[in-house]
Amino acid sequence: MAAVRDQTVLVTGASHGIGEATARLLARCGAEVLLLARSGERLAEVAAGIRAAGGRASIYRLDLTDPTAVKAVAAQIEAHHPRIDAVISNAGHSIRRPILHSAGKDDLGRLLAVNFSGPAALLLALLPRMVAGGGGVIVSVSSASALPPGLPRWAAYQGSKAGFDLWLGSLGNELRGRGVRVSSVYLPLVRTRMIAPTRAYRFAPALTPLEAAQSVVYPLVNPVRRVAPWWLKGQQVAALLLPNTLDRALGGMEEMERRLTGRRKE
Template sequence: MAVRGQTVLITGASYGIGEATARLLASCGAEVLLLARSGERLEEVAAQIRAAGGQASVYQLDLTDAETVKTMAAQIEANHPRIDVIISNAGHSIRRPVLQSGEKDDLGRLLAVNFTGPAALLLALLPRMVAQGGGVIVNVSSASALPPGIPRWAAYQGSKAGFDLWLGSLGNELRGRGVRVASVYLPLVRTRMIAPTRAYRLAPALTPLEAAQSVVYPLVKPVRRVAPWWLKGQQVAALLFPNVLDGALGGLEELERRLTRDQRK
């Protein structure tokens, strides 16, 4: 009932969490606008949603292309009189030592996908949302967007944390103007994004549907934060015992470097 008849825009909707979220919302009567780079896959998802009786529209978009973001935002506004919800789900991760990431521009690429691209899309659509009387913006973030800093994830953590703080600041500006902002700090989710990291293959992880159920929770309850029960403990530990945590993480990084050297030998 919370979303029936509403128009919901979802970025990164072709696979994983975004796809599961789109299917879940469409099954509850929302019209879903599917955005991602992979147009063919989006068409497949949209066709399956329509076959099940739902409403879905496809917009192929690369968030790293600033001019295309503006053009696509204008096209979406022309095609849909209202946008009630924006779910900023598109994201990318890279696990690599910082000293090896400079020549590959890891930070620049992840900032474009995880921060500046999503921010540009929101800024283009936000005036309509304010003018129509309000809406909800949901940021699909990560538990790793919060301290402590984990070795080899600097570009990912930095870009996710930057967007999260930017959106939180924006949300405070929008108080009283009808637009509500929420962040969902997900733990590990079993998607294509974590597949390249061997250490995650046996680690506990949510399914995409379980993650989607967390993502839509702010549409049902007026919360500003959805997070695993243990995340507050992580934040408190990072605040009270930074040297202990940093020492432990530094030790793990040194152990990984040694194991890597031994494998090369």
């Protein structure tokens, strides 16, 4: 509470799941939250709940895939809020689909817009105000799958998340000494509507949205560059030292899934 009380924190993707839980948690701790998402009606519901509990919330409807809208909303935010102390870049989308089925659906283009170019454009629009105002914190809500190895059927999602993660790290190094620090939060599975379409995840271990939100706000309290599950370092070491073994295992899993899918269709 001491770290965020009376701070202005912007949260993208705040209408559902992790973003909603993060906004509610921050508001309970005394922050003024700016809620951004595509769903205006749902944002209004979240904001009303925060205000009913004594918190402060403002809503801004925004489709991150629309560059013109990103600039317009950033200008509105700057006009109404003299300072942005933190940005939680949470909005994102995932698609699990075989690569040969995704080209005609433009999966890569869609996910790059939602997970990379849109969030980057919003940050670039807000950064001058943050630097001029003395700095702030940028938190990227990333995924453990943004790091190697490459998982079958997740190419567009992993590629877009990994690209934004590297872009943000470069941005953070450039802004060292200028008051703005960045942090990436690599979450494991979280029980939200985003993983619901993947049958294999229905019974897999997963965090609740509140548990995920507690990880997301950790960099606002402690100046860490990275928040991650304990096992993620092991995954990275294995990907570095045993790439062929991992690739064979993942390729075998994909082949097995193709066979099972074919049998179900028969």
